[in-house]
Amino acid sequence: MKRILVIDDEEWLREMIQLALRQKGYEVVEAENGAVGIEKARKILPDLILCDVNMEKVDGYRTLSSLRSEASTAAIPFILMTGLADNAGMRHGMELGADDYLPKPFTIDALYAAVEARLKKSQALRDEAEKKLADLRDNISMMLPHELRTPLNGILAYGEILAADAASLQPAEIAEMGQIIHESGKRLERLIENFLIYSQIELIGADPQRASALRKKQTAFPRKIVETRAALQAEATGRSADLKLDLSDKPVAISEDYLTKIADELIHNAFKFSKAGTPIQISLFPSELDLTLSIADHGRGLGTEHVRRVGAYMQFERKMHEQQGLGLGLVIAKRLTELHGGSLIIQSEQGVGTTVIVRLPLAMPA
CATH class of the missing domain: 1.10.287 (Helix Hairpins)
Structure with missing residues (x-):
């Protein structure tokens, strides 16, 4: 049985919501204000929270912010109920992590629809x-x-x-x-x-x-990171003369640690799968919306099917070529890029070489 916490300072509305939801088979717990609601949420860890915006003591926004800041309650689906569903208020609620808005007054059918939609989405995320x-x-x-x-x-x-x-x-x-x-x-x-x-x-x-929180991180000087990691890997492989750099700078929406990881994995592969004496060309250049990192080698390359099947723990042509590791480097770079709202494209031809192109969104001005 799904448990729903209803937080509202109007007793008659809590009773109405409770009766309606219990008819659908839900267990309902009530809280008369935000402070009580926060404590009950911490204690019972409900499957869904319905919370009024305008309450004395602790309003809906503060309740939401408090629960989103704690690991145990951060992922609980949260629906704000308000009679003042203006755009600014809705935007503020969404920025704090609200999953949906239920404008007052609402019908029982609208209540059921909002609750069922949030619970289904939450279950889908858990299943995934x-x-x-x-x-x-x-x-x-x-x-x-x-x-x-x-x-x-x-x-x-x-x-x-x-x-x-x-x-x-x-x-x-x-x-x-x-x-x-x-x-x-x-x-x-x-x-x-x-x-x-x-x-x-x-x-x-x-x-x-x-x-969402991950995408708020920034790297002010990506050029320095790419230049440093490329030089270190070139030196480690004795191929400093093969390294060709063409780097520009602009703040990008990713943390320094994760940008370093992407650069490390892709540059490592470029040196690993190409021969000494062949160039490794690394470019970094901004456009209006994103920053593009391009890493090109003249190694053995990948076939079309191999590019399509880039996945976790997959190593290409292991029987033909000695490889080390789980083949995760490229996948990690791809997933990190996608998590930050960017894209990773592989252009490769067997016997010719590989170019990996990473596009990451530029950092928003403070």
Whole structure:
């Protein structure tokens, strides 16, 4: 049985709503003002909240803001009821996180329609989140054991040799084994980091409030981030001479951490899947509405079907080419871009190379 919390300082209206909703099989809890409503919401965690806007002590907007600021109540569907449904008030309520408005006076049919629509949407979001988690578990169960064991086996094997035979080994041999252990550890670190980030962004994508909050972050100087990450990866692969940069600057609507992650993954792939001596061209340029990041290599490229099937835990042509990791880098970049209202396009031709184009919305002026 779905539980609905009704917050209104007019007793007769609460009684009317309660009777109507109970006839439909809902459990109804009443609160006579916003302060009481907040406490009851925290305690019972209802499936839906109906709240009047104009109340003494704590009005509907403050009630909504308070509940949206707490993790346990932030995702509860919230309908504001008001006799003053002007555009400014409705916009303010939506900015605070209201799911719908129910103008007073309303009919019983309008009440039923609003409640049922919100509950259905909430259930659909929960089903989507559960499906994504189920898919994630299935993919992890197939791919993760192998991907974890590969670097872990290297660490354990060479660690065992060093522990048992250090006295008989030459310094060069010890150094070589130490380097292999270090590289295996970094590979394991990257794998775990990508797994955690992918899990996080899939959950954010299923929560409209969290996704909306994500888009309010900004990076004032994206050029510096792209330039720094490109230089570091070029140096790490010994290919600084292959790096070609053409970068402009404009504030963009994404956090520095997530922009860094997108740049890291795409630049990493460009160096990883192309040969030394071939150029990596990275461009950053603004238009009227967005900022475009373009990363082009002259590597082996992807076929049309491979581009279409970009998905989580998918590695392309694994039997033909040795690869490391879960193949999550491109997917993480794509999902992060989409969560911020942008787009990621892959242009690729086998044997010619790949260009990845990321468009992110510009930051709104403060």
